[in-house]
Amino acid sequence: MESSTKYPLLTESKVHHEQPVQLIKRGWKSAIYVIGVEVAERFAFYGTSGNLITYLTDNVNIWSGVATLLPLLGAIIGLVMLTLSVSTLIPLKFQFWVFFVSLYFVAIGEGGHKPCVQTFGAEQFDERISEEKKAKSSFFNWWYFGLCSGSTAGMLVVFYIQENVGWMIGFGLPAVAMAFALVVFLLGSEFYRSHVPKGSPLVRIMQVFVAVYGKRHLHVSKDGVPSYEEENPDAAGLASNGQIFAHTNQLKCLDKATIMDKMDTSSDTKNNWRLCSVTQVEEAKLLLRLVPIWLSCLSFSVVFAQGSTFFTKQGSSMDRTILHGFRIPSASLQVITGLVIISTVVIYDRILVPIARNWTGIQSGMTMLQRIWIGIFFAALSMGVAALVEAKRVQVAAQYGLTDQPNVTIPMSVCWLLPQYAILGVADVFAIVGLQEFFYDQMPDEMKSMGAAVYLSVMGVGSFLSSFIISIVKFASLENGDEWLGNNLNRAHLDYYYWLLAGLCAFGLGVYIAVSRCYVYKKTVADLPT
Numbered sequence: 001m002e003s004s005t006k007y008p009l010l011t012e013s014k015v016h017h018e019q020p021v022q023l024i025k026r027g028w029k030s031a032i033y034v035i036g037v038e039v040a041e042r043f044a045f046y047g048t049s050g051n052l053i054t055y056l057t058d059n060v061n062i063w064s065g066v067a068t069l070l071p072l073l074g075a076i077i078g079l080v081m082l083t084l085s086v087s088t089l090i091p092l093k094f095q096f097w098v099f100f101v102s103l104y105f106v107a108i109g110e111g112g113h114k115p116c117v118q119t120f121g122a123e124q125f126d127e128r129i130s131e132e133k134k135a136k137s138s139f140f141n142w143w144y145f146g147l148c149s150g151s152t153a154g155m156l157v158v159f160y161i162q163e164n165v166g167w168m169i170g171f172g173l174p175a176v177a178m179a180f181a182l183v184v185f186l187l188g189s190e191f192y193r194s195h196v197p198k199g200s201p202l203v204r205i206m207q208v209f210v211a212v213y214g215k216r217h218l219h220v221s222k223d224g225v226p227s228y229e230e231e232n233p234d235a236a237g238l239a240s241n242g243q244i245f246a247h248t249n250q251l252k253c254l255d256k257a258t259i260m261d262k263m264d265t266s267s268d269t270k271n272n273w274r275l276c277s278v279t280q281v282e283e284a285k286l287l288l289r290l291v292p293i294w295l296s297c298l299s300f301s302v303v304f305a306q307g308s309t310f311f312t313k314q315g316s317s318m319d320r321t322i323l324h325g326f327r328i329p330s331a332s333l334q335v336i337t338g339l340v341i342i343s344t345v346v347i348y349d350r351i352l353v354p355i356a357r358n359w360t361g362i363q364s365g366m367t368m369l370q371r372i373w374i375g376i377f378f379a380a381l382s383m384g385v386a387a388l389v390e391a392k393r394v395q396v397a398a399q400y401g402l403t404d405q406p407n408v409t410i411p412m413s414v415c416w417l418l419p420q421y422a423i424l425g426v427a428d429v430f431a432i433v434g435l436q437e438f439f440y441d442q443m444p445d446e447m448k449s450m451g452a453a454v455y456l457s458v459m460g461v462g463s464f465l466s467s468f469i470i471s472i473v474k475f476a477s478l479e480n481g482d483e484w485l486g487n488n489l490n491r492a493h494l495d496y497y498y499w500l501l502a503g504l505c506a507f508g509l510g511v512y513i514a515v516s517r518c519y520v521y522k523k524t525v526a527d528l529p530t
Helices: 002-006 027-049 057-069 072-085 092-122 130-164 167-187 201-214 252-258 278-296 298-308 310-316 330-360 368-399 414-441 445-479 494-517
Strands: 410-413
Touching: 027 092, 027 130, 027 167, 092 130, 092 414, 092 445, 130 167, 130 330, 130 414, 201 252, 201 278, 201 445, 252 278, 278 298, 278 445, 278 494, 298 310, 298 368, 298 414, 298 445, 298 494, 310 330, 310 368, 310 414, 310 494, 330 414, 368 410, 368 414, 368 494, 410 414, 414 445, 445 494
Parallel strands: none
Antiparallel strands: none
C-alpha cells in the first residue's frame, strides 16, 4: 500500500480531464506571417537551386540533399556570397571556390530554417480549441500553397533574369527576397504564440531504453501488471498541455520500463533511469513506429528529385517556343508543377475535403496515411508517363536524323512534358503535405520541430539516393555498352531509367501500404471512449 502512494498507478481516478484555457483565437492571424516568410524564402531558394541543372549538372542532387538534411542569417550570407561569386569584385581564379562555399552556406541556412518555421506556424493553432484544431489541418494545405507560390514566382522571374539579363542580378534577387522574409517575420512578432519546451525530450526517450535494459529479466504480464504514471504531468516534464498518452499493445517489450520492481518500491525517490511513465514509454514507441513509414516513403522522394533534374534536361532538347515566338527557359518548366500544386491545393481544401468529410466522417476528409499512399501512386504514374514521352522524343530525334546531334532542337513541342509535370504536382499535394502533417502530428509534443526535420530528411535522403542510383545506372549500363544516362540523350535510354523509377516507386507503394496497415495512431487517454 505504501508504494502506491509514492508511485501512483495509471488508473481512471488519476487522469484529469482539464478544461482548456480560453486563449485568444489568433491562429490564422499569426500563421499568415509565417506563411509569408515561407513564400519569400522559397522564392529565394528555388530561384537559386532550380536553374543549377543548367549551371552545375552533376551536383544538384548532392547540394539539394545537404540543404534538406542540414539558420535564416546563414542563408542570407550564402545568397550574398553567390551574388559576389559571379561579379567582377571577386578575382576570376577565386570565383569557383566562392561559388561553392556560398552554395553550402545556403544549405546550412536551409537546415536551420526549414524544420523550425513550419512547426512554428502549426503551433499558432491551439488544439484545445476545436475551431483551431480543425484549422491546423487546413494550415498544412495553405502552407504548401504559399511554399509553391513562392517557388513558382522564383522560377518564373529569377530563371528569366539569369538567362536573359545575367547571373549576378539573378543571384542577387534571391538575397533581397531573404532579407524581405526576415522583415515579414519580425512584423508578426506581436501576434506569435510561443511554445516553451519543458525538459529534454531526447533524454526522456533515452531513459526508456536504459530502464528497459535494466529490467530485461522481467516479463510483461498479459493480465496487466500495474504500470507507473506520473500524478502531475506538468511536474513530470510531459507535453506542455499535460497530455497523458493511452497505452498501446505494440512494442510491448518497452512496457518493462513502467513495471515497479522491488528496487523501485523500496526506494524513497524515483530513479528516472529505472522507472518511466506510460506516457514516456508511449513517446518512445511513437518514434519507433515512424521508422518503417519513413523508410517506405524513400522511393517517392527519389521520384520527387526528377522534376528538377532529368525533366529539365528533356525539355532543354525540345522545341520550347510558345505564344508568338516566346522561348521559355528549360528550367522554368518546373513552374508547371508549381501551378498544378497551387490549383490542386485550393480544390482539395475547399472541395474534396468537405465531400470526403461527409462520406468518411473524418475531419480532414481522409487519414494522413491514406493521403500519402495516393501521392505515392501518382508519383509512380508520373514516371510511367515520363518514360512514354521520352521514348517518343527519341523516336522523333531518330526520324529527323538528329540522334547524333544532341545540341540541335528536336521538332517536338515541349508541351509533351506537361502531363508528367502535372501528375507529379498532384502527387506532391497528396504525399508531401501528408508527410508534413503526419510527422508533425505523430511526434511527441516536445519534438514537433524534429518531426518537420524527419519529413525533410525523407526528401534529403531521396536526393542522395537519386544521385546514388544515377551513378549505379551509369556504371552498369556503360559496362553493358548501352549507356542509359549519357550526355547525348538522343542516343541514351532515359526512358529505361524512368521505368526503373516507376517500378521502384510501385514496390515502395506496396511496402508502404503493408506498413501503414499496421500503424497505430497516437492517442491520449482523453481520446479513449468513456
